[in-house]
Amino acid sequence: MPHRKFLSAFAILCASIATAHSGNWTKLSEDGVHDPRGPAIELLQYPGDALSNLPSDTAGNEVDWIRALRAGVIQPRPSIDPDREDRRLDKDIYLDLYGSMPSVRFPHLAHTEWLDCSNCHDHLFLPKRGANNISMFLILQGQQCGVCHGAVAFPLTECSRCHSVPNHEAQRIVAAIEAAEKEKQAGASDGAVKRRDAGTAGPRKDSPNAGKQQ
């Protein structure tokens, strides 16, 4: 299998890049984007002053942002308008069940702690399992997951954070979810029939709430 070789080449490459950089943040005057002669260079914060106090990581900002948030080390505001709804969803989606890499677990909760549904739905992903042709090829081009991963969220070199579940285990979990949904749907359509019999409109099966488990 030729791509196995590529994959191990990556693993080594990624590891070497990661270690080459860990634990050092460049001074603003040497980072290539700030003007070292500008008046702000002494006023702006050096990234290491803030980031070295947060749970550490090897890639990206070298901060484990999810742990920083959940441990309460940082308390980023969810909105400016205090009445704005902070929408969350706790639902894992399993992708890539039969590929050469381990399966991908996409956790809605970790994402909706930072992001709003509208950051992904519907312009990046239709909110329907399997309805999007997600592929590593497009991700690497900065589309789909690659809009954020590789730009602001942890970079694409961190294969195993996405490809995190053995295929057989993901297949088992998805089979269980699908069985539960089938059962629920059978129950729901029974209910709809009864209500229709009683002369009132039941919930449409294709309504956004049908089959949602919360």
Added chain:
Amino acid sequence: MIRRLHALLGAPLLVGVLAIGHSLESRAEYADVVLNRNSEKEGMRPVVFPHWFHRIRFRCKVCHAELGFKMRAGSNLVTMGDIIDGRFCGACHNGEIAWAPENCDLCHSGKPGLPPGIFGGHETNGPGIW
């Protein structure tokens, strides 16, 4: 079959991207964005927006849902008029949530000549649409 193809295409591509990214030796902090659609044309340094600094204080949804910044470097036409009227950066940089727009140099801190785009020092160069 298609999956296989992707695997085969993806792997060398990624090696390519990483190699390019690495050889450019971009040293900016991961996810720093340069905004420079009009600044330099109008005699100001480019703007450097640090994601790391802001995400300690605000979740992504504040800027990218509530305040309407599109997630694509260079795609938001931000003007000083907007900022002074309380839109985009000005929703916070209003002297209440954060310091006021009169601190020109804190935002306009970039090296002259930089193109708009995302920069990042560690693992990737930020793909954007390459």
